[in-house]
Amino acid sequence: MDPQDFKEQARAQILGAAAEHRALEIRGSGSKRWYGQEVQGEPLDTRGYSGVIDYEPTELVITARCGTPLAEIEALLARHQQMLAFEPPHFGSGATLGGMVASGLSGPSRQAVGALRDFVLGTVLMDGKGEVLHFGGQVMKNVAGYDVSRLLAGSLGTLGLILEASVKVLPRPVAVGSRRFAMNQAEAIRSLNQWGGQPLPLSGSCWHDGMLTIRLAGAEAAVRAAEHKLGGEAVPDAEQFWQALREQTHSFFSGIVAGKALWRLSLPSVAEPLGLAGETLVEWGGAQRWLLADENAAMDASTIRVAASAAGGHATLFRGGDKNIGVFQPLAPAVAQIHRNLKAGVDPAGIFNRGRMYPDF
Template sequence: MQAIAEQFKQQILAASAAGTPVRLRGGGTKDWYGQQLAGELLDTRAYAGIIDYEPTELVITARCGTPLSDIEAALAARNQMLAFEPPHFGAGATVGGAVACALSGPRRASAGALRDFVLGAVLMDGHGERLAFGGQVMKNVAGYDVSRLLAGSLGTLGLILEVSLKVLPLPLREASFRVECTEIAALRLLNEWAGQPLPLSASCWHDGVLTVRLSGAEAAVSAALQSLGGKVLAPDDAAAFWLSLREQTHDFFTGSGSLWRLSVPPHASAVILKGRQLIEWGGAQRWLKVDAGADVASALRIRQAVAALGGHATLFRGGDKAVGVFHPLAPAVGTIHQRLRQAFDPAGIFNPHRMY
């Protein structure tokens, strides 16, 4: 593996000297995410393997090119999981790509986002230097904020060589149920339930139906099912449903048009916009499917409506990326972004146009 890391270093040094961009890429399952792709490919998949896994410490450390499926299989063998349920969007998804994109699945509202589980990381910067941040135990907080900063950076700060992630035990029991209700009623129920000691682990409202997953101890799940009512789903049907949300194979996500991800406070009222909606994370994540492609006028309308509720909007798939995939940054935040990139990548070679 040392030889592979040396190859990465030489490619980065040559690109920095020439001022030519480098496109960091794992399995390529999220190439569509973000702004445009540019630069000579640096494929991370050869730099793979689980470096350390200590189930009793609830921590796993792996190289960037390690397939997510390998990590999940190793964890499942010890009845553990990546609690943030990272979407794969394809068989080749790698852990480095998962961290760089920082996308989380249905369990995010109850368990936390991917960045909350990053304990440490090793980064190769624009000088070809290996920089270590954080650690491999949950008590080690040295450099913790920097390692978490890499989550969602889309490879713009450098090449994530290794990452240490906190893992959690699999729940003893899971059960899902459905209730027919309107969007307004679903948001009210989700906010009411969030204030109660219920083992809620995922929720989804779409097309007049609210689906909820409960995870935890046998007694807690059974008591919640009795208290909340609704139609209980067969375990296989429930598992297939939540997987279809995580991987966006659910019917809502298929077809043409543009898909917007709206991040708003969970207590926010219904977002009245043209298009179809699917609501997750207890009301905090709302997907908007617009049949027409995104244009400047529609993007401005959507972002103004969401900003008024205290949130932001991302053009997740489809549409014209010229409107900006990510919500525009406030000037002060934009300055911080620029300074961070200058510090880690002074030549500006890493995924230069991927974010803004």
């Protein structure tokens, strides 16, 4: 579709929905449609607005339209030995750039390079009045007030239609190696925090079922020296292992079946194991922990969230379970008011992805 035609159609749909107070569901391929509260509203399909707008490999920035498939972007970057360093999960073959930004999810390398929001340099947004707003740019720089481009990361489409995004990219590492160690969860967490304070090229970690797997990435000499220092066993099919972890096709996630709920716990990396009932997988040097729990067990959502809060973090009902308990950790009143004020400023009629993050948002 012609880009201008798409924007005119989107504007007409937004203005019509605002006039009639109808909800709109901003949707690409729908690969992450399960994430968040139940989806409401008529679809506003972004896939017609596709294509790379600007990419100069020497500048380490790519700008593309919201409906551009992630696979297309990653293939283009790979031809120039570059990558989206935060390893965004696709969760489906049709995943798009807009969905990537809106979901705000990062993969195994998050512990080493930062989160998706750290790589979003600029965005173009169509708000609830059909106006096109430009935020940020194509270079790293300081900002005053709200850094709206980063606020859009993880907003689940509740603030408007993300038309375009400029994202920082990085060169692919020269060398990659993975090692595996037998240890319990507490030992793994202590080891990861100890190693994290040393000049080691750690770029990924995963503890599950008594085994800690780490990934090293960087210069050839640095990776080989780290492998020699840390020891452990080589990991067969390491690339497939990290891909499965990123896309949640790892055997741990196959337990997401009826009657099970997958919780994502965001904690300080040094937090000791919480001792919650269920199966656990630890990532990001201890900062991200997945809990596969029986949703009908005596342990309920409040127990999980209280435990996460007591450890200095929060808990999200990521997949499965009863969404009526609330997918995301309830916000403090002052923070919730900031969210509502921001939402009212860009979506005064409250039409975009209504209730996707919180029922009253």
